[in-house]
Amino acid sequence: MMGKFKKYKEYVPTNIDWIGEIPSSWRLMRLGSVFNERRLKVSDKDFPALSVTKNGIVPQLANAAKTNDGDNRKGVFDGDFVINSRSDRKGSSGLAKQDGSVSLINIVIKPIEIVPKYSEYLLKSYYFIENFYKNGHGIVADLWTTRYADMKGIRIPLPSKLEQKSIANFLDQKTTQIDNYIQLKEKTIALLQERKAAIINHAVTKGLDPKVEMKDSGIEWLGEIPKAWELKKLKWGSKTTSGSTPSSGNREEFYNGNIPWVRTTDLNGKELFDVPEKITSKALKYTACKIVPKNTVCVAMYGGPGTIGKHSILRFSGTVNQALCAVIPAEDILPDYLFYYLKFYRPIWMITAKGSRIDPNISQDEVRNMLIPYPPISEQLVLLKNIVKRCGEIDSLIIENKKEITLIKEYKESLISAVVTGKIDVRSY
Numbered sequence: 001m002m003g004k005f006k007k008y009k010e011y012v013p014t015n016i017d018w019i020g021e022i023p024s025s026w027r028l029m030r031l032g033s034v035f036n037e038r039r040l041k042v043s044d045k046d047f048p049a050l051s052v053t054k055n056g057i058v059p060q061l062a063n064a065a066k067t068n069d070g071d072n073r074k075g076v077f078d079g080d081f082v083i084n085s086r087s088d089r090k091g092s093s094g095l096a097k098q099d100g101s102v103s104l105i106n107i108v109i110k111p112i113e114i115v116p117k118y119s120e121y122l123l124k125s126y127y128f129i130e131n132f133y134k135n136g137h138g139i140v141a142d143l144w145t146t147r148y149a150d151m152k153g154i155r156i157p158l159p160s161k162l163e164q165k166s167i168a169n170f171l172d173q174k175t176t177q178i179d180n181y182i183q184l185k186e187k188t189i190a191l192l193q194e195r196k197a198a199i200i201n202h203a204v205t206k207g208l209d210p211k212v213e214m215k216d217s218g219i220e221w222l223g224e225i226p227k228a229w230e231l232k233k234l235k236w237g238s239k240t241t242s243g244s245t246p247s248s249g250n251r252e253e254f255y256n257g258n259i260p261w262v263r264t265t266d267l268n269g270k271e272l273f274d275v276p277e278k279i280t281s282k283a284l285k286y287t288a289c290k291i292v293p294k295n296t297v298c299v300a301m302y303g304g305p306g307t308i309g310k311h312s313i314l315r316f317s318g319t320v321n322q323a324l325c326a327v328i329p330a331e332d333i334l335p336d337y338l339f340y341y342l343k344f345y346r347p348i349w350m351i352t353a354k355g356s357r358i359d360p361n362i363s364q365d366e367v368r369n370m371l372i373p374y375p376p377i378s379e380q381l382v383l384l385k386n387i388v389k390r391c392g393e394i395d396s397l398i399i400e401n402k403k404e405i406t407l408i409k410e411y412k413e414s415l416i417s418a419v420v421t422g423k424i425d426v427r428s429y
Contacts, residue, residue, distance in 0.1 A: 005424040014157070018127035022157045023422040032152025035109040035119075040075035047075055047101035052084050056094030057102075073101035074108050079116050081123060083107050083151075087133045087144040095120040107148050118164035121171050122156060122420045126413045157421050167419055170426040178412045185401050185408075192401070196394045197343065203383045204341045205373060217373065221348065225373040235368035237330025238338075242301075242364060243320040244288040246279055254283035260318030261289070264300045267310040267324075269343070272298075274316065289319040295335040297327040299342065302361040308353050309346035309362070313339045325367045333372065337380045340387055341372055 011021035014028055022028065049060035049070075057076070076082055076096045083093035084106050095116055102108065111119050122128060135154060136144035159167070206214075207226045214224040217231055225231065234240075243261075246254035257280030266275045283289065294317050300310040302323045313335055320326050329335045353360035375383065418424050 005418075005426070006428065008422060008425045011422070014155070016155060018131045019155075019157055019421050021422075023159070023425075026157050026159045026422055028155050029113075029158045030152065031154045031156050034111070034113040034156070034158065035081070035152075036112055037148045037152070038075065038077070038080060038108040038110050040108075042073055042075040042101050044070040044073055044101050047073070047099060049073070050076060050082075050096070050098075050100035050102050052082050052089070052092045052094070052102055052106050054091045057082050057096045057100075059100075072104065074104055074106060076100050076102055076108050077110070079111065081109050081111060081116070081119055083109075083123065083132070085136070085145050085147060087136055087138070087146070090133055091124075091129055093124055093129075105145075107146075107151060109148070114158065115161055115164040115168060117168035117172070118420070121168060121416055125417045125420050127417050127421075128154075128156070159422070163427065166427050170429050171416060171419055174415060175412060178408055178415075182405055182408060185405050189398055189401050192394050192398050196391050199390050199394075200340050200387055201344045203387050204337070204344050207375065207379065208383065208386055219371060222371070222373070226375070228376065228379075230374040231371060232374060233368065234327065234338075234370045234372055237332060238368075239328045239330075240364050240368050241290055241292065241320075241326050241328070242288075242322055242324060243290060243326070244322045246283040246287050246289070250283075254279055254287075257281065257283065259284060259291070260314075260316055262298055262312075262314065262318055262320045262324060264303055264307060264310065264321070264323045267298060267300055267312045269310065270312060272312045272314050272316075275318070279319065284319065288322070291317055291319055292326045292328060293317050295329070297329065297335055297338050297342065299325045299327065299362075299367055301325050301363060301367070302359075304359050305350055305353070308360060309342070309349040311339065311342045311346070325364050327367065332377065333374060334377065334380045334384065336384050337375075338372075340384070345370060345372075 008023035008025075010024040012024050013021055016028075019028075050057050051059070051061045053061070077099050078096055080096045081093070082096055082102055086105060123132075131154065132146055132151060133144060135150040136146035137150070138144035158164075205222060205225060207229075209226075213227040215227045217223060217225045219231075246261075255277070257278050259279050259281065260275050261277045261279045262272070262275050263277065266272060266277075279289065284291070292314070294315060296314045296317075298312055298314060298320055300307050300323060302308065303310075327338065329338050349362050349366065352366075353362050415424075419426055
């Protein structure tokens with residue numbers, strides 16, 4: 001895709017892996033010669049708190065870690081470049097668009113001999129980010145810290161300021177086009193997800209025959225259901241149970257066994273064929289954990305609005321922790337049918353969950369008292385076949401769109417890196 005762009009006429013080697021050759025008219029400069037470090041200590045009472053994210057510098061996020069040290073922060077001014085010094089925050093950087101303050105873990109530098117917008121593209125390019133953290137220090141790679149003293153010696157490619165502006169304008173245009181395309185693909189995926197949910201919701205509440213005789217369910221959120229369907233609570237036949245977490249103090253005796261132990265984090269809204277954590281038969285003996293059979297449907301009861309009602313169907317026998325309700329379906333409801341019905345029912349739990357606003361939860365009783373319209377088993381089989389076929393077709397389209405997003409993001413990274421290191425001459429664009 002880079003082939004359609006022109007190259008410069010003449011290049012010179014830099015002997016720097018991440019830069020390679022640069023146009024002969026460009027200079028190779030040490031970062032410290034084109035930026036000044038800003039070490040101004042300020043209070044967040046005078047300078048509003050900002051968050052340094054992979055998407056740039058933004059007003060402090062609601063979920064950002066906050067400290068009582070608000071008077072001991074670094075000042076940031078509009079046009080400064082800010083980068084998080086820790087390798088576990090790799091890629092968290094950007095050009096500030098307002099005055100404010102950031103935590104001391106960030107490096108704040110003021111562009112002096114470099115166009116600010118060009119500096120943002122250069123310092124946020126993939127290969128610079130990788131090189132920046134290689135200059136850090138620490139015990140393990142994911143906890144390294146790169147300080148300004150390490151950073152200022154990094155050599156960077158620098159065209160003239162006029163050319164820097166041309167590069168920044170070109171990349172503004174191209175990245176905007178790419179980002180708009182990505183947004184279009186993401187919107188397509190969201191619409192496909194909505195379509196998939198609509199197929200499932202209609203199948204498990206109305207069936208497939210548009211001419212079938214209906215009856216009032218007596219429940220506002222459910223409306224009419226086919227006349228031949230029964231409406232009853234899950235507990236009228238199906239069994240539920242939960243489990244526990246073996247003591248970590250007995251890790252050698254209770255863990256690393258061969259009995260699958262399912263946790264909330266394992267639930268993915270799909271089939272589960274295995275889980276990473278296994279416990280021993282001894283853990284099973286001395287805890288409240290019980291073996292549940294293959295095709296048990298697991299539901300998350302705790303963990304906040306984003307977690308409650310999450311579910312998966314187990315394709316193995318195993319046990320669960322105390323945050324899950326394990327449902328062993330009755331003979332008159334197929335496990336897979338219950339699994340899909342939960343996708344329709346989950347929003348009800350999310351609305352009615354009790355507890356604090358931040359961390360609501362549901363109980364086993366609420367799962368047991370869930371109302372379900374039961375089609376005959378023969379009809380459940382037909383509904384499942386239809387759901388799997390139609391949702392499978394949609395899943396294929398979703399996968400295709402996600403692949404396109406991945407490829408275009410990779411292209412965006414490659415384009416930026418190529419332009420800021422002079423592999424493409426954009427002056428005529």
